Amino acid sequence: MTPRRARGAPQDDARPLTEPVEDYLKAIYAIEQSGEAAGTSDLATRLEIAPASVSGMVRRLADQGLVSYERYRGVRLTDAGRRAALRTIRRHRVIESYLAKALGYAWDRVHAEAERLEHAASDELVDRMAEAIGEPLTDPHGDPIPTRDGVIDETRHQRLSDLAAGQRSRVKRVSDDDGELLRYLAQIGIRPGVMVTVAERAPFDGPLSLRIGKVTVQVGPVLASRVMVELLPD
Numbered sequence: 001m002t003p004r005r006a007r008g009a010p011q012d013d014a015r016p017l018t019e020p021v022e023d024y025l026k027a028i029y030a031i032e033q034s035g036e037a038a039g040t041s042d043l044a045t046r047l048e049i050a051p052a053s054v055s056g057m058v059r060r061l062a063d064q065g066l067v068s069y070e071r072y073r074g075v076r077l078t079d080a081g082r083r084a085a086l087r088t089i090r091r092h093r094v095i096e097s098y099l100a101k102a103l104g105y106a107w108d109r110v111h112a113e114a115e116r117l118e119h120a121a122s123d124e125l126v127d128r129m130a131e132a133i134g135e136p137l138t139d140p141h142g143d144p145i146p147t148r149d150g151v152i153d154e155t156r157h158q159r160l161s162d163l164a165a166g167q168r169s170r171v172k173r174v175s176d177d178d179g180e181l182l183r184y185l186a187q188i189g190i191r192p193g194v195m196v197t198v199a200e201r202a203p204f205d206g207p208l209s210l211r212i213g214k215v216t217v218q219v220g221p222v223l224a225s226r227v228m229v230e231l232l233p234d
Ligand SMILES: [Zn+2]
Pocket: 092, 096, 110, 111, 114, 176, 177
């Protein structure tokens, strides 16, 4: 049987993309958001694959009009590539939110499920999930959820590890892909919305002493670099 598109179904530019293509576009988007041009070696690291296979895929993505590639400027998403990346990111973040809010999953367990389901869920299912939990603006880790029209809040935040002693901040987002890290953050009370003050910091990349509510905890700079914050006035 030939697949048919139901009448009235959203057309988008959605010929379905393969799972690896969606993962590449997501990775390129993430690198662009960190303010850098995506080189093939960055992509290889992020996707945990050999740099040689990245070049072939980048060529194919360019042929499909999803990225542009220049030797010294790296890989960039075209408008179509960006729309496709944001669709996958929306599916991922809505699924994480739905698992947490509707099904009571802990925040350290939703990412792995969403990594799988983001390629399988239809946009309609994802829209219904979002509606069922009140159209959240962020996922359980504080990452912004793109609207179905591809609008997303791209405010850049500082790393907690970049704050000086005495600075007050509010947690905006935490890295979502390390379950152990998330369990530890939950234990010490770090989650989006919480206020954190850097009480002291040791020189030469030593530990930071953080005040969270009434407790003080010591964390290493690596952990602090996985927490994004918004600086608050004194
Ligand atoms: Zn995630």
